Amino acid sequence: MPASGTLPSRAGSEHLPRKDPMLPTFTIGIEEEYQTVDPVTRDLRSHIHAEIIEKGKLLLQERVKAEMHQSVVEVGTSVCSNIKEAKEEVKKLRRDMIALARENGLRLASAATHPFADWRVQEITEDVRYKNIVEDLQLVARANLIFGLHVHIGVEDRETAIQLMNHARYFVPHMLALSTNSPFWLGMDTGLKSYRCKVFDKFPRTNIPDYFPSWGEYENFIKLLIKTNCIDNAKKIWWDIRPHPFFNTLEFRVCDIPMRVEETIALAALIQATIAKLYKLYTANQGFRLYRRALIMENKWRASRYGLEGKLIDFGKQTEVPARELVLEYLEFIDDVVDELDSREELNYIHKILDGGTGADRQLRVFRETGDLKKVVDYIIEETEAGVAEIEAQAPARKVG
Numbered sequence: 001m002p003a004s005g006t007l008p009s010r011a012g013s014e015h016l017p018r019k020d021p022m023l024p025t026f027t028i029g030i031e032e033e034y035q036t037v038d039p040v041t042r043d044l045r046s047h048i049h050a051e052i053i054e055k056g057k058l059l060l061q062e063r064v065k066a067e068m069h070q071s072v073v074e075v076g077t078s079v080c081s082n083i084k085e086a087k088e089e090v091k092k093l094r095r096d097m098i099a100l101a102r103e104n105g106l107r108l109a110s111a112a113t114h115p116f117a118d119w120r121v122q123e124i125t126e127d128v129r130y131k132n133i134v135e136d137l138q139l140v141a142r143a144n145l146i147f148g149l150h151v152h153i154g155v156e157d158r159e160t161a162i163q164l165m166n167h168a169r170y171f172v173p174h175m176l177a178l179s180t181n182s183p184f185w186l187g188m189d190t191g192l193k194s195y196r197c198k199v200f201d202k203f204p205r206t207n208i209p210d211y212f213p214s215w216g217e218y219e220n221f222i223k224l225l226i227k228t229n230c231i232d233n234a235k236k237i238w239w240d241i242r243p244h245p246f247f248n249t250l251e252f253r254v255c256d257i258p259m260r261v262e263e264t265i266a267l268a269a270l271i272q273a274t275i276a277k278l279y280k281l282y283t284a285n286q287g288f289r290l291y292r293r294a295l296i297m298e299n300k301w302r303a304s305r306y307g308l309e310g311k312l313i314d315f316g317k318q319t320e321v322p323a324r325e326l327v328l329e330y331l332e333f334i335d336d337v338v339d340e341l342d343s344r345e346e347l348n349y350i351h352k353i354l355d356g357g358t359g360a361d362r363q364l365r366v367f368r369e370t371g372d373l374k375k376v377v378d379y380i381i382e383e384t385e386a387g388v389a390e391i392e393a394q395a396p397a398r399k400v401g
Helices: 052-060 083-103 128-137 158-179 195-200 215-227 261-283 293-309 323-341 349-356 359-370 373-385
Strands: 028-037 064-066 072-076 107-109 149-154 241-243 249-252 311-314 319-322
Touching: 028 083, 028 261, 028 373, 072 083, 083 107, 083 261, 083 373, 107 373, 149 261, 158 215, 158 241, 158 249, 158 261, 158 293, 158 311, 158 323, 195 293, 261 323, 261 349, 293 311, 293 323, 293 359, 311 323, 319 323, 323 349, 359 373
Parallel strands: none
Antiparallel strands: 028 072, 028 107, 028 149, 064 072, 149 249, 241 249, 311 319
16 A cells, blocks of 8 residues: 555545536446356356346346357446445346346356356357457457456546556555455366466456556557557557547456445445545646556455455555555555445445455355365355345245255
């Protein structure tokens, strides 16, 4: 975390700058990617023949879509003005998709990798975009059987967005450490808390972005990639944080999909408060030290390897600090914007993650207790449904297994 003298803990005016059409709205959009699981084998199973996507589009007004692999389904909220609105939407989306999966003999599971599924037998969705990605990236694309959480924060002015992206890069490893939920791959304990990161970074144009001095510099970078046939549009920039090419948002893509809905909302609240705090510093011309991408990548590696159980580097103090301590410092850093965002209740769930462990910690705990990866899948399904009301009332189903 920022050392003394590195970041002011209280900076700028007493309150967030008043909103006008040129200032950030800090709206929230949340996308979650789920697994569709066979309740008997606990393996991944394609949702295509169950017509979950088509039925989901009718039920959820186009807020559900297929992903590259047929056992992945993505849902996304509308543009939400605050975290409480986002929480209700995410709960409804989960509730409806869980019910829809049950009606079609499937279960929904929220983890960033499946504990034992084999990507080599997973079918690819018939879609021109995905066909082109597989043609371009070959085995790298086929093996990309992972599930993420993407959070959009409204930052309408593009110049402001690029400056906030530069500063927010520092916090990306902290966000990852809190979200880690992918310790298993192909039936193996990988030794990492987020193996998803290591699967995805085989893609080009991933990980922490470089520093861009201006929006114009970023635009020139994109134009060069398009001109030289590296990409055909800016959506193929897959960084951990990026200015979305079509929405006026900063999109955070680093997080593993958590198991519980409360974890998703807490992470979204953390990300929103981070951008609000950085904007407050930015408008007050407060200094914010920028660190080299290579240094931030050191912390990202530690976050993916150890999650909250390891140490991250405080580059200001030039020392290692337990990750949990740095998260507490992080929460203190953003504290003065939380009440104005009305997100304290949602953000407080971070303390439960610190106490009870991340999804990866809890998956590993179940595996140590049972020695059975199918039991781990059962636990993921239970946690996915926890805190989402009316599931049983809408779609009674047999107990998993």
